Amino acid sequence: MxxxxxxxxxxxxxxxxxxxxxxxxxxxxxxxxxxxxxxxxxxxxxxxxxxxxxxxxxxxxxxxxxxxxxxxxxxxxxxxxxxxxxxxxxxxxxxxxxxxxxxxxxxxxxxxxxxxxxxxxxxxxxxxxxxxxxxxxxxxxxxxxxxxxxxxxxxxxxxxxxxxxxxxxxxxxxxxxxxxxxxxxxxxxxxxxxxxxxxxxxxxxxxxxxxxxxxxxxxxxxxxxxxxxxxxxxxxxxxxxxxxxxxxxxxxxTALPDASPGRLGMLTVAVLMAPGVQFIQWLFDDPVSVPLISAACAVMFLLVLARMSGLVAAQRRAAVTDSLTGLHTRRHFTQALAVECRRSARTGHGVGLLVIDVDHFKQVNDGYGHPAGDQVLREVARRLTVGSRAGGVVARYGGEEFVVLAPHTGPDELLALAERLRTEVSGLPVDVGGDLLAVTVSIGAAAESRPEPDALMRTADEALYAAKAAGRNRAVLSPSTPLTRRS
CATH class of the missing domain: 1.20.1070 (Rhopdopsin 7-helix transmembrane proteins)
Structure with a gap:
């Protein structure tokens, strides 16, 4: 130095x-x-x-x-x-x-x-x-x-x-x-x-x-x-x-803040430059380049409009996207669950829900630090996304808990999906700064026709508690008994 x-x-x-x-x-x-x-x-x-x-x-x-x-x-x-x-x-x-x-x-x-x-x-x-x-x-x-x-x-x-x-x-x-x-x-x-x-x-x-x-x-x-x-x-x-x-x-x-004061100030000055030049030319009785200045104003207006559209889209994405894992947020999942339950009430099709919890996650944070815990959550999210069905919703519900919404899914199909996701997560260890950690999940599953959102969530939660009580690293379909297959 x-x-x-x-x-x-x-x-x-x-x-x-x-x-x-x-x-x-x-x-x-x-x-x-x-x-x-x-x-x-x-x-x-x-x-x-x-x-x-x-x-x-x-x-x-x-x-x-x-x-x-x-x-x-x-x-x-x-x-x-x-x-x-x-x-x-x-x-x-x-x-x-x-x-x-x-x-x-x-x-x-x-x-x-x-x-x-x-x-x-x-x-x-x-x-x-x-x-x-x-x-x-x-x-x-x-x-x-x-x-x-x-x-x-x-x-x-x-x-x-x-x-x-x-x-x-x-x-x-x-x-x-x-x-x-x-x-x-x-x-x-x-x-x-x-x-x-x-x-x-x-x-x-x-x-x-x-x-x-x-x-x-x-x-x-x-x-x-x-x-x-x-x-x-x-x-x-x-x-x-x-x-x-x-x-x-x-x-x-990491992107810069899209609407920082400095950036907005610079863009404001730039956009006001064209009418400002036109006013100065008029003030000093100089020939005003009307076509040129009008074209510049029109193009900048369209660019600012496109920029505003991009800001709105980015804010919408941020509102429904978890910043750590890239999955949907709890808010988006809650809205999607309510919409799917209303559709099921009209058509009678089944709605499947998985509530997934990372086993012993606190030990990862305590033993390896929060950056390692974040890496585990990102990798679990990636594996859940890879193993999920098309048309489903995968979201981070909070902390180390994830949810998967599977429309048009009956109990047998949902149980097979839960086992596939459990195997996908536990198949390979997760690399956290050179250390390989074995990561498993417990899964609670619930599938009903014409369900109420809160009731379906409670049922899946109860199945998750049963999976944890049975020793973790397993999927339980409510109200059936825990599966005996382990990885």
Whole structure:
């Protein structure tokens, strides 16, 4: 920890000194090479720091960090080419430096995509929709205030227009990926926020550079822009030096809160951006891009509507799904039992019910800990699901107790199902952190025609108590005697 702290402080010290020197050299109007030297120290130092941090901390998956290192090498080379061209004076666009910058953007996007896929395997559609809303808003601003003025400048040749317009588009692409990264699942912490801050600041500074060039008619070269670029690069180096990169891109099965205040605030700002821009254009008597803004508003409205539908569906799933086992909840089972009993009252078909209890579960928690107990419950739930009939309802009733609702089932069929589930659970031991535990269940079964829900539940409970009293690891059909077969 001390070594990590010293390395982070050393890099922060180098960055602070270089930024101060760059700002001071701009104030005193030092010679060009002396002015740009502090910036080049940071630019060339970042890939070295990223490589050192990656080899030092040795994260389990290093592909993203090596891509980031390669991207920053290209960035430093392109910066060197730009300095050389500026020193000689006069160049045509696109230059070799521009082409190198474009390759840098591709590698940077590839690195961020690797991080996203490692942190959230599969398709995280809600986070993708959120990022798309922000992307449309940011893209609208970029088009109105950067890209459209650039393409409308008749004094620029076509190649210069395309080159200058490419940077805002590429910056926007990186910014969108950064938003997607932070909105997705995965561990939070300093590394994530340093990467987000670096890419967001780079987007802001590049946009300011382009806007200033449009306003002045010539490329901007103020020291404050260089200082912000240096800070952006410095944050990238700090992220690689932070020990959190060991856990940064670990796979996560836990989703972020879908309606957190920060996320809702960001989406609110993004959605209000289009009408806000329209109002500002009207206020300053600028031509209002009605088709563009209307289309942006319509698309964002549809995305927000889809997002709300997803939130409602997720809340419904959460209300009827047990978070530990993935089975239905007691609430869902109670409703399903009531519905099935009403159907049975009309048609007369049989309704079967199994109440299942994990034998000696308290000993598992006491002897191996609650995480081991949770693993046992998850595995029992999985085996019950595998062994159940299609069309039935498997639910966690509470604690270590499960229930299985089997419609259109008579006593003989229900008893056979109970034995199959009992055998399925006890067939193989459960692995809990390297220890193999033999797990068995006791099952109470009840099958009736036109039953009352509460009465059927009581009957199955009585059968479960009989199974426990008879020695556990058995199925008892009420009101028959306990089965004698044991596994």
């Amino acid at each position: 001390r070594r990590d702290r010293r390395a982070g402080l050393a890099w922060l010290g180098v960055l602070t000194i270089c930024v101060a020197m760059r700002v001071w050299s701009g104030i005193v109007e030092a010679p060009y090479l002396a002015t740009i030297a502090p910036y080049m120290v940071v630019s060339a130092g970042v890939p070295i720091v990223v490589l050192i941090g990656t080899l030092w901390h040795r994260p389990p998956h290093r592909a993203g960090w090596f891509l980031l290192f390669a991207a920053q090498v290209l960035y430093a080379i392109a910066d060197g080419m730009t300095v050389y061209d500026s020193w000689l004076g006069g160049y045509l666009e696109p230059t070799p430096a521009d082409l190198t910058y474009f390759l840098y953007y591709l590698l940077l996007c590839a690195a961020v995509l690797v991080f996203i896929r490692r942190r959230a395997p599969g398709w995280d559609i809600p986070s993708g929709v959120d990022a798309l809303v922000v992307a449309i808003s940011a893209g609208l601003l970029s088009w109105i205030y950067v890209l459209e003025p650039l393409t409308a400048d008749s004094g620029l040749p076509l190649n210069a227009k395309l080159t200058q317009a490419a940077y805002p588009v590429l910056d926007l692409m990186v910014f969108i990926l950064a938003i997607r990264l932070v909105m997705g699942t995965g561990t939070r912490g300093a590394v994530l926020y340093l990467l987000l801050g670096s890419m967001s600041l780079m987007f802001v500074v590049d946009t300011a550079y382009a806007v200033e060039g449009i306003a002045d008619g010539s490329p901007a070269s103020e020291s404050y822009l260089d200082a912000m670029w240096m800070i952006s690069l410095g944050m990238l180096g700090s992220a690689a030096l932070h020990p959190g990169i060991r856990r940064f891109d670990q796979r996560s099965d």
